[in-house]
Amino acid sequence: MEMQFEAFRSQLEESGAVRERIRAVISELDNVVRVMQASLLPVHHATTQQAAKEVLNKAKSYIPQLQKLYSQLAEIIRDRPGQYYRYHDHWRNQTHTVVFLLSFVHWLDTQLLLSHSEVETLLGVKPEEFSIDIEDYLIGLCNISSELPRYVVNRVTAGDYECPRQVSAFLSDLFSAFRILNLRNDLLRKRFDGLKYDLKKVEEVLYDVKIRGLLSNQAAPKPMES
Amino acid sequence: MEMQFEAFRSQLEESGAVRERIRAVISELDNVVRVMQASLLPVHHATTQQAAKEVLNKAKSYIPQLQKLYSQLAEIIRDRPGQYYRYHDHWRNQTHTVVFLLSFVHWLDTQLLLSHSEVETLLGVKPEEFSIDIEDYLIGLCNISSELPRYVVNRVTAGDYECPRQVSAFLSDLFSAFRILNLRNDLLRKRFDGLKYDLKKVEEVLYDVKIRGLLSNQAAPKPMES
Amino acid sequence: MEMQFEAFRSQLEESGAVRERIRAVISELDNVVRVMQASLLPVHHATTQQAAKEVLNKAKSYIPQLQKLYSQLAEIIRDRPGQYYRYHDHWRNQTHTVVFLLSFVHWLDTQLLLSHSEVETLLGVKPEEFSIDIEDYLIGLCNISSELPRYVVNRVTAGDYECPRQVSAFLSDLFSAFRILNLRNDLLRKRFDGLKYDLKKVEEVLYDVKIRGLLSNQAAPKPMES
Amino acid sequence: MEMQFEAFRSQLEESGAVRERIRAVISELDNVVRVMQASLLPVHHATTQQAAKEVLNKAKSYIPQLQKLYSQLAEIIRDRPGQYYRYHDHWRNQTHTVVFLLSFVHWLDTQLLLSHSEVETLLGVKPEEFSIDIEDYLIGLCNISSELPRYVVNRVTAGDYECPRQVSAFLSDLFSAFRILNLRNDLLRKRFDGLKYDLKKVEEVLYDVKIRGLLSNQAAPKPMES
Amino acid sequence: MEMQFEAFRSQLEESGAVRERIRAVISELDNVVRVMQASLLPVHHATTQQAAKEVLNKAKSYIPQLQKLYSQLAEIIRDRPGQYYRYHDHWRNQTHTVVFLLSFVHWLDTQLLLSHSEVETLLGVKPEEFSIDIEDYLIGLCNISSELPRYVVNRVTAGDYECPRQVSAFLSDLFSAFRILNLRNDLLRKRFDGLKYDLKKVEEVLYDVKIRGLLSNQAAPKPMES
Amino acid sequence: MEMQFEAFRSQLEESGAVRERIRAVISELDNVVRVMQASLLPVHHATTQQAAKEVLNKAKSYIPQLQKLYSQLAEIIRDRPGQYYRYHDHWRNQTHTVVFLLSFVHWLDTQLLLSHSEVETLLGVKPEEFSIDIEDYLIGLCNISSELPRYVVNRVTAGDYECPRQVSAFLSDLFSAFRILNLRNDLLRKRFDGLKYDLKKVEEVLYDVKIRGLLSNQAAPKPMES
Amino acid sequence: GISPVQTSSHEMSPLHAKFQEIGRELDVMNEKRERLVKASRDVTIHSKKVIFAVHRISALNKAATLEQAERDLNAVRNNQVTRLARELQGNDYWKFRRAFSPGMQEFVEAATTVEFVKNGRLLTLEELNRSFFDIKDAAKQPFEVSIPDYILGVGDLTGELMRLAVSGVAAGQPGAATAVCIMIRGLYEGFSMLPALHENLRDWRMKSDTMLQSLVKVETACYNVHVRGSEYPPEMLAGDFEYSGDDQS
Amino acid sequence: GISPVQTSSHEMSPLHAKFQEIGRELDVMNEKRERLVKASRDVTIHSKKVIFAVHRISALNKAATLEQAERDLNAVRNNQVTRLARELQGNDYWKFRRAFSPGMQEFVEAATTVEFVKNGRLLTLEELNRSFFDIKDAAKQPFEVSIPDYILGVGDLTGELMRLAVSGVAAGQPGAATAVCIMIRGLYEGFSMLPALHENLRDWRMKSDTMLQSLVKVETACYNVHVRGSEYPPEMLAGDFEYSGDDQS
Ligand SMILES: [Mn+2]
Numbered sequence A, B, C, D, E, F: 001m002e003m004q005f006e007a008f009r010s011q012l013e014e015s016g017a018v019r020e021r022i023r024a025v026i027s028e029l030d031n032v033v034r035v036m037q038a039s040l041l042p043v044h045h046a047t048t049q050q051a052a053k054e055v056l057n058k059a060k061s062y063i064p065q066l067q068k069l070y071s072q073l074a075e076i077i078r079d080r081p082g083q084y085y086r087y088h089d090h091w092r093n094q095t096h097t098v099v100f101l102l103s104f105v106h107w108l109d110t111q112l113l114l115s116h117s118e119v120e121t122l123l124g125v126k127p128e129e130f131s132i133d134i135e136d137y138l139i140g141l142c143n144i145s146s147e148l149p150r151y152v153v154n155r156v157t158a159g160d161y162e163c164p165r166q167v168s169a170f171l172s173d174l175f176s177a178f179r180i181l182n183l184r185n186d187l188l189r190k191r192f193d194g195l196k197y198d199l200k201k202v203e204e205v206l207y208d209v210k211i212r213g214l215l216s217n218q219a220a221p222k223p224m225e226s
Numbered sequence G, H: 001g002i003s004p005v006q007t008s009s010h011e012m013s014p015l016h017a018k019f020q021e022i023g024r025e026l027d028v029m030n031e032k033r034e035r036l037v038k039a040s041r042d043v044t045i046h047s048k049k050v051i052f053a054v055h056r057i058s059a060l061n062k063a064a065t066l067e068q069a070e071r072d073l074n075a076v077r078n079n080q081v082t083r084l085a086r087e088l089q090g091n092d093y094w095k096f097r098r099a100f101s102p103g104m105q106e107f108v109e110a111a112t113t114v115e116f117v118k119n120g121r122l123l124t125l126e127e128l129n130r131s132f133f134d135i136k137d138a139a140k141q142p143f144e145v146s147i148p149d150y151i152l153g154v155g156d157l158t159g160e161l162m163r164l165a166v167s168g169v170a171a172g173q174p175g176a177a178t179a180v181c182i183m184i185r186g187l188y189e190g191f192s193m194l195p196a197l198h199e200n201l202r203d204w205r206m207k208s209d210t211m212l213q214s215l216v217k218v219e220t221a222c223y224n225v226h227v228r229g230s231e232y233p234p235e236m237l238a239g240d241f242e243y244s245g246d247d248q249s
């Protein structure tokens, strides 16, 4: 009995040590994510395209740090094939925010959705080694959705009346795309249910702008920096 | 965007289908475990060794069904290397009870602890394909511990005064063995805390028997069927 | 005693099997409902009556599938007279959405409320066999109410200034009808409380339109496709 | 053994007596805080600057009572150097509200944030004797944030269309300032999460006022009594 | 505002760092305590005085490690006068077990209660720097009480019929001593309520031994190793 | 409206003050009860009738203090006719222990049950002014029951072999008296369930004593001091 | 009922005689409690119906509906509340309060709702208790609603007021919200002054929170009406367009 | 009752007419639910009294007490249960089950307790339902106890059995525990075979746990009797000493 438990002890301690290492990485990741998010906040009140661009550049400057930390996670997992999901809970929450930040920045830049593989590329992880779980990616997208109503409200307050049309089109597309998925009754589904309210809110802003004749007639939405 | 989500849909549906298949297996496993457990209950009041043996044989007769169901689980996971822990939650609870049943039966037969690898052998799973998680194995052992006080009480009532000595020795060993482990603050630790009370309870029965001079002086515990 | 428990076991397992069969139907129903709802979404942004009609037709094309699934539910219950409410919880949520979809489509077509018996007719269920619970029907109606403000906002954005008057008349009528009911402090009352806010929102849109002189003077509301 | 326990008894009774004295102070503090808070409520619907001023003056008239009670707390702790945090839990909740009240009143007066040391000055406590814990101060600030959306809504209803701009600027600054902090996963972090929603709500009011052309063009926010 | 929050940040980070350092010490302390407790377990089944002595010596051999860790805690607190109770929660639980282990070992050695100041001496902490909170000491004593019934039962089973008398006298004294204290309605009181049941259990064992004439007539209890 | 709330405030504050006064009395009562209970403890180990008598006298010497405190409670309630049960929760627990102490002392003196009205007489309360709630009285009696097994065990250990017969007769009578009552599923029923176990324990001791021929043949139980 | 059975054939011991008596006392008490629970449930049901009837009021049926509501309230008073009161005397009121308090709270809610809709004011506890003039308890003493029950009932009143305000605005009576807003504000400010209700601590906290939520909802409704109305100066609205138009009848 | 009031002076719209009808339907339903809750509470109270009477049984009054208990049970059947049954028909049984299930469970507990004390066996569901022979529901169909209610009632029975065993042992009838022990074991082993009750998942889990606890308590009582009795060979006990002595009457 003792010998067997001796073996268990070393195995449990090994997995305890892995958790400890992951926790250390996540704690640093938490810091970077926090600071990156703080750096992106002023985009809500940027009054000129120049100012907005600077905010975006500042936010993007943290990407190398994210890459470094994700490569550390990947390295920890690399030696334990098949245990990605054993430790997955440790980095889930942070990954949601990372996906949110990267794809929000990307959307502000290009009005386009950052794809799953682009996220992995940006983070410098190789899918065969350490992939970003699809549900984490999708939850990250829901986070953009919940940021956009506030963004639209602030943009219109600042006098940018075209913004609601662009955002409404984007969210409407995203919403239809999500509708394709057959979601389980879990966190992702709950977050997706929120998406509907975000879209509704944005449509109301578009309505406010339209009914007051503030909307120009040019139909084609254009990216901000064009 | 649509193409990407089309791909997500098929991936989510695939993993949904995996869950559905696992759930079906688990639902059957649940039935087998329940009936097997019910079949083992009369061991508490079997009055003759013959009767006890029959109860054990009845319980053992369910093992092939367990094997079949675990091999189905193994098969589902085999095609998805590295995803054992993604779906682990689905079979955790049942596995605790399965480990309990197998090792309780084994202990009743031999007064010996069923080892982790023996559990895997009995269930017909190959560790490289579908291993039994060590913590699940350990929780299963805690379940024996919580069954033993009741067993000892009933055996003594039936006039078997040697039983408390055997059980006390076994539990005491098991308790010391667990003490070696550095347990996290989780379910296993909580279950282990119960072990101490079980041991105490069994020691009290041993005490009751000893103080009343009911205990023979031969120190060596012998398996029930000897 | 054992015989009795054996009998209970087989009866409870039978009722477990019934649940399993219902769950399978509901899982399919869930899919149909999801796809039907997705197909109806574009009605918010349909720019021509033709387009709207096509959307409605697409949505209606799922009704036969609903009928098939409800007839499966009815068949399961038919063999268990009086046990409708034993299993009711399984189809409650989906039925709310089904009632919502059917009556929203109906309203878009005719500007009229789909009655309880019309719902049953559309689903092809015979009330004496498998009726739609009256509270489920009412909750389904509240769901239309919560969809209409968004619809009105989008229609006005798209330039349809008559829509608010029609919707306001409809919701106002529905609201005063609901006021006839003595509701308990339950889900339905909570949903009914929401109806007030929906009506208020629609009236605000109507006001916006009126005050800007966008409303034609023809008082009679007309169905969309008239 | 007895002598030792005799000593313990007197120590435990001493600390029990300290708790009793603190509790008596806190019970009085509770009353003052409650009445002060109630006296400040009418600021939400004061129709004239004069009325608002009177409300503020009424609220400020309780400050001497606060000073008296805090000086009693300080006195109790003064004789027990190093035991501030032993009894800290007793006055935590009340201090949150006190900080809220003082800084809300200050903001209404000056549109400026009451600093940590100003709180201590207002309460008449000397930091080296009895300081206000920083986290308590910060939680108090979060309480202002949750009061402001209601305030803005009421001010706009009363026709004050400049208020949302001032409040939005203030909250936005406060939000960015909080973002600098690395908060633990505790009460303060939870309260801070609420701040975001308050800011969003205020921005929506600002938007409502802006889009309807109710906002004057003069950008500089001015304190209420100017 | 920013400057103030910059200051807060550094203060919060400093206190966060302190917590991190304490946590690291506690994690090691946890290990030592666990191993020390495991080493003491065999005292329940030691059959000779020699064996018991060896167990005690083994247990005592961990004391230097405890000293080292407590001196680390003391050092962390030394630079922050007055903040002992701010971080007290971090080491409370471990200290309860440490007090239990030290005083149980001491009682086994001498049948005497280890006093509060002896605990501090054994741990090498200076009361003016880092004292052991009295309530923590008392909770540790309650832990001995809850270990003693099991000890007595096992000793009697092993044929030591004098033990119950000694333990009963000790617990009875301890119980009366606790009765002197005026306990608040908290953890300590709850633990003390358990003491009564422990005493009762021990008295029952004494009764069992007495009524069966197993108790010698020599009244004076003697320490184990005499 | 304001006037009414002002009136409520003063009335509620008045009732808060009543609670404060009651709490102060109860806090003193708690002390007396604690000390009285401590003074009664040695009865378990009193070796001579003289010693036991002294213990009882010591315990009884606290009765005047109880009277004083209950008369204070009565006085507080006297001015609030009909509001006994508004404040009842404050003295419930203490009253249970008081009833226990008084009736245990009485039983030790006379081997008789102290009646409900005798409790009231001893406490000097007039039922029409301040009666002891009947359920509180009954719970107090259950408390004696749970003390008696310990008492019997200790008495027999001390060589008093008549005690079990007396206690068994008393408890048996009490038990059959309680069986007359129709109890709700509440605290009292739970306590009554415990009474059975106490009686069982006492009967076991009686059996132990009988079987060893330790019991004299004189059947009539006699009070201790006879 | 089932009478207690003796446990032995002996003549009854004094202890048993005493417990027989106690047993009868407990039985009487529990039966009383049960009757109070039932009476309270009845009060609740009928009071709720009155509240719903008030929600059905429109400009056209107001007088008739209110009259009917008052008749219905009177019926509750004369039947269920009177039945309840007759169970109580002396210490019973507070002893059994938990059994009948829910019903009394609901009655307070109903009575104050009717009064607000009728006269736009808060029915005071004193007035309410005056309306119980004819109701006596078992000792022929006047039966009264306690302050905690009144306060908790009034706490629920704010929820009903909020509903009235929202449906008023929805039905095109923007003024409805203003009156309710002033009332709820007054109630909330009154509540804020009160110390916590010891008798119902949990309810108290919950209701204080709900009250603030209701107030914020009504204030938001007022805000919406105001902001919407501010967009164009009132003179623009005069003439051919009238807010709260007639196109919904 | 309070009749719904129309909201406008117009002739009633078809929508309103339909909702009037729905409103009546909901009112009827809620009133029925309320009557069922009350009937269920009455069944509970009277069943509890029967259980308590059984606990008062002694050797001397056994026959009389059991007869009385059966009469009382019959009275519950003929009055409260019959009243309850008359409210139900068709889908109602499962629709309103939550309203009356507590009472039926308590009745099962009482009936099975009486049967065990009388005949030492488990009253089966079939027998129980046969005893409802005269009770018909509103559609003149036989009224029956459902399997879940029976099972949950029997779950509570184990608690009462445990009490009987412990007081039996306490009153010097060590055999009592053995009979109860065998019974509870049978029940527990029977329960172990059953799948979880979907209708009452939480109750089911709680009752399974309580059952095991009761079983362990009774087994421990048997163990104590046995260990105590084993200390001396039975021949030593014969003659002048008789366990379960007579000194407690
Ligand atoms: Mn209400």
Ligand SMILES: [Mn+2]
Residues within 6 Å of the ligand: H109, H156, H157, H159, H160
């Ligand atoms: Mn029961």
